[in-house]
Amino acid sequence: MIDELRPHNIHDIEPPVEPAENVSVSVVIPVYNRSELVQNTIQSLAVQDGFDNYELIVADDGSDEDIKSAVEGLDVTYMRQEKMRFGAGRARNLGCSVATGDVVIFVDSDCLVKPDFVARHARWHEPGTSRVVIGARTHAVMGSDDDLVDYRKRLNRRTSNLRFGTEIFRSLITANVSMPLWLFHEVGGFDERFHRWGGEDTELGWRLWSAGATFIDDEDNSVTHQLDKDPSGGAEGRERSRALNRGLMASLIPHRFYRPGPPATIPVVPKVSVIAHDVPGGTATQTWEELQEQPRSDFELIVVADFDAEEPMAGASAGEPRLSFADDLARAVELAKGEYVCFLNGHAALGRQLLTEMIKRLDQQPFMVTGTVGYRVDGAEGGSIRSEAGAADIDAGWGETMPVCWFVRNRELVKLRLAGIPTDGLWKRCRDYDLNIHWHSAAVRLPGATRRARPSDFSHMEPSRRQLVEEIVANPKAVGRVARTYLARKRGRQAHSPSESSNSPAKATGGSPQVSARYVGWTGKYNLGDEVMLGALRQLMPWADIRTEGEAGKLLLLGGGTLINRFTYLKWLMHRDTPRAERAVIGTGVASPEYWGLREEPKRWIDWLQTCVYVGVRGPHSYDVLREWGFKGEMEVCGDSALLIERPPHAEKVPGRIVVAPAWTKGELWGGSDESVVGALSSATSLWLEEGREVAWLSSSPDDDGQVLKIMERVEHGVLPFVQGYSDHQAALHLIASADVVVGERLHACILAAAVGTPFVPIEYRPKLRDFAASVDAEHLVVRTDQISGQELNERMHEALDTDMDKLRTRVDGYRRALRAAAARIERATIG
Numbered sequence: 001m002i003d004e005l006r007p008h009n010i011h012d013i014e015p016p017v018e019p020a021e022n023v024s025v026s027v028v029i030p031v032y033n034r035s036e037l038v039q040n041t042i043q044s045l046a047v048q049d050g051f052d053n054y055e056l057i058v059a060d061d062g063s064d065e066d067i068k069s070a071v072e073g074l075d076v077t078y079m080r081q082e083k084m085r086f087g088a089g090r091a092r093n094l095g096c097s098v099a100t101g102d103v104v105i106f107v108d109s110d111c112l113v114k115p116d117f118v119a120r121h122a123r124w125h126e127p128g129t130s131r132v133v134i135g136a137r138t139h140a141v142m143g144s145d146d147d148l149v150d151y152r153k154r155l156n157r158r159t160s161n162l163r164f165g166t167e168i169f170r171s172l173i174t175a176n177v178s179m180p181l182w183l184f185h186e187v188g189g190f191d192e193r194f195h196r197w198g199g200e201d202t203e204l205g206w207r208l209w210s211a212g213a214t215f216i217d218d219e220d221n222s223v224t225h226q227l228d229k230d231p232s233g234g235a236e237g238r239e240r241s242r243a244l245n246r247g248l249m250a251s252l253i254p255h256r257f258y259r260p261g262p263p264a265t266i267p268v269v270p271k272v273s274v275i276a277h278d279v280p281g282g283t284a285t286q287t288w289e290e291l292q293e294q295p296r297s298d299f300e301l302i303v304v305a306d307f308d309a310e311e312p313m314a315g316a317s318a319g320e321p322r323l324s325f326a327d328d329l330a331r332a333v334e335l336a337k338g339e340y341v342c343f344l345n346g347h348a349a350l351g352r353q354l355l356t357e358m359i360k361r362l363d364q365q366p367f368m369v370t371g372t373v374g375y376r377v378d379g380a381e382g383g384s385i386r387s388e389a390g391a392a393d394i395d396a397g398w399g400e401t402m403p404v405c406w407f408v409r410n411r412e413l414v415k416l417r418l419a420g421i422p423t424d425g426l427w428k429r430c431r432d433y434d435l436n437i438h439w440h441s442a443a444v445r446l447p448g449a450t451r452r453a454r455p456s457d458f459s460h461m462e463p464s465r466r467q468l469v470e471e472i473v474a475n476p477k478a479v480g481r482v483a484r485t486y487l488a489r490k491r492g493r494q495a496h497s498p499s500e501s502s503n504s505p506a507k508a509t510g511g512s513p514q515v516s517a518r519y520v521g522w523t524g525k526y527n528l529g530d531e532v533m534l535g536a537l538r539q540l541m542p543w544a545d546i547r548t549e550g551e552a553g554k555l556l557l558l559g560g561g562t563l564i565n566r567f568t569y570l571k572w573l574m575h576r577d578t579p580r581a582e583r584a585v586i587g588t589g590v591a592s593p594e595y596w597g598l599r600e601e602p603k604r605w606i607d608w609l610q611t612c613v614y615v616g617v618r619g620p621h622s623y624d625v626l627r628e629w630g631f632k633g634e635m636e637v638c639g640d641s642a643l644l645i646e647r648p649p650h651a652e653k654v655p656g657r658i659v660v661a662p663a664w665t666k667g668e669l670w671g672g673s674d675e676s677v678v679g680a681l682s683s684a685t686s687l688w689l690e691e692g693r694e695v696a697w698l699s700s701s702p703d704d705d706g707q708v709l710k711i712m713e714r715v716e717h718g719v720l721p722f723v724q725g726y727s728d729h730q731a732a733l734h735l736i737a738s739a740d741v742v743v744g745e746r747l748h749a750c751i752l753a754a755a756v757g758t759p760f761v762p763i764e765y766r767p768k769l770r771d772f773a774a775s776v777d778a779e780h781l782v783v784r785t786d787q788i789s790g791q792e793l794n795e796r797m798h799e800a801l802d803t804d805m806d807k808l809r810t811r812v813d814g815y816r817r818a819l820r821a822a823a824a825r826i827e828r829a830t831i832g
Helices: 034-048 067-071 090-096 117-124 147-158 181-188 200-210 234-252 284-292 330-334 356-365 386-398 410-418 423-431 462-472 476-491 527-538 567-578 600-608 620-629 672-691 700-715 728-738 747-756 768-775 790-800 806-832
Strands: 025-031 054-061 078-079 103-107 131-139 176-180 214-226 272-276 299-304 322-328 340-345 370-377 407-408 436-446 515-520 544-547 555-558 561-562 580-592 614-617 659-663 694-700 720-724 743-746 760-764
Touching: 025 034, 025 090, 034 054, 034 067, 034 117, 078 090, 078 407, 090 176, 090 181, 090 200, 103 117, 103 181, 103 515, 103 768, 117 131, 117 176, 117 214, 176 181, 176 214, 176 272, 176 407, 176 515, 200 214, 200 234, 200 410, 272 284, 272 356, 272 407, 284 299, 299 330, 322 330, 330 410, 330 423, 340 356, 340 410, 356 370, 356 436, 370 386, 370 600, 386 462, 407 410, 407 423, 410 423, 423 580, 423 768, 436 544, 476 515, 515 567, 515 806, 527 544, 527 561, 527 580, 527 728, 527 747, 527 806, 544 555, 555 567, 561 567, 580 620, 580 672, 580 768, 580 806, 614 620, 620 768, 659 672, 672 700, 672 790, 694 728, 700 720, 720 728, 728 747, 743 747, 747 760, 747 768, 747 806, 760 768, 760 790
Parallel strands: 025 054, 025 103, 054 078, 131 214, 272 299, 272 340, 299 322, 370 436, 515 544, 515 555, 555 580, 561 580, 580 614, 659 694, 659 743, 694 720, 743 760
Antiparallel strands: 103 176, 131 176, 340 407, 370 407
């Protein structure tokens, strides 16, 4: 039974106070020697408060010590096997072979448990559910050598207590885990090919994960190791064993953590299962041949067809483990063993990079559930249908209940199948998750808008594209260079090298970056504030190669800007998330629910924030919103990262100068009228000019230029000094530093003013300006756009002239220290 049809491991399961009536438990304890320790373990299990429907099974892995005598007189079932190298997995299987409980709990032979240990495990397992409950473990000796404890704590935090990501299966520890006994047997128990320490628990975790089980973290139910070191030889011994197990792990677990690329040999478990359906009679051979041309060899092909109809192929390939036949689509789905499943209409022909590119995209975006591609369609105008909408139109023309070609994570497919979703409803149900990634490439060729004879080659391609394909086929490693050269030729310009990309980080002092980091924020839109924030963070973290595209690398960084409760950013984070990356929030603002309403489900944000190594928000109002939402983790107001910007050298004040930075908001502001702001600024500008002051203008975005020119025209004072700060950041800083006061509707005009020591008047078109103003004790200077007038702006400007600059500098310096401390903390967590 599936608890909830939600993607990945997302759930809101809370256990009942008491275990289900009549649920029974078998506790299996594998042991090798350690006779005194296992006696202590059994004695701690012998007295369990409020629950007595359990049995204890000791599985002896051929000990030299007399374990049977040591447990004699204790209420346990004793089983023994002959020693064959490392046999903990075999011993656990032996114990489960005689277990009679509904639920099996595995405990190590040197662990002590709490009096409610069995009951806590039992209560999670309601009849019919397939849950894997993972407890915590500690050491009796403080400072013990246990890198595994630290690793699992990090994994739990990074996955929001095992809810997000695709690496949750790695959390399974056999020192403290429970699951339904039927589920343990159904997935095949522990793999007995592991003859060294480690790996057998993770591999079982992979099969349980692939079977659709819900993994649950119960860190309050902990066991205590009696030893300060385990018999694996400490961290060094474990690392040796991991290295020796690496080949077996890569063969059995296709996840990219264990199989980062195409394997050298054909593995036991494929990366992708290709299900070819609606196959024209006798043409499965072509699909098989196209798959063999793929750079990835770790696939299997399941052909939905009559075995006899595919002779002689079927008979000739009977010994090929990667090829099988199924009578119908439902059976093919049951047979699929890959991490991903590719559904392929048998009329389609595969481009050579299809598997490689789709695997890469799904690996790199672990929160995505499905993947689709573009098509090359014979007879279609232009030949290629690359967009997602265009491909959907082709799919509709084929009259299918699913796309001609699509990929899906097999775990999600298993859960849907167990929930009773019919095969013709799989695509629709997956699509409802709205977690699809589309590859804009004509990677699959179709004979037309409807079914007809299958294409056999790519000879119809125009010469330049055909040459490209032929060159890539001849030298797959040259695909990047060939594609860049082709596109450059097509666009009539020379290709540039990746090192010249606009995405390359700004040069930073302090040596070469040691880790890659993915920045999530509003960038690349010619916005002064957003680009200055990004540049400041790059200077703050010279140890990180901070990029705005690609994978998370070692660090996923939610940067400055009002990004929380704004529709887009949580989804972006999820798409790029991975448990191997640290996560941090630094200087981010929360979109005020008072103005925006609830744009996103708060609980989803709270779950993600709990995975972060550091959470620092821009201002006190952002802090308060997150606390009101229920975020209880460690958090501080660290200020905006642009506060790190120093006053430009040799910048001089221009007496009497006022710098005005308006914004064009497209009507999205308090009061709903950009025109009222233009009117108020025009009136205030006239007042200031009458006082003999100089008024200069700053636009932070190309959108603001029109507002500036409109106000100048109304003031009728000729052309006033005007800096387009979005195209010249240094000129913007010098202008702000030269002013007596900055009057800013744009947030970062005010933030940069505070950074360089210039008083400011925030025009609150949205609550984010008040949030920042409150962070530097300037909330009394805020003017809201639904209450704005020229006179009000003039009064606030004169009030700002009396700003206590020592107090402002103290606040800014405090945030600079907080940001530097945050960067050091993130560095320690990311690099060590």
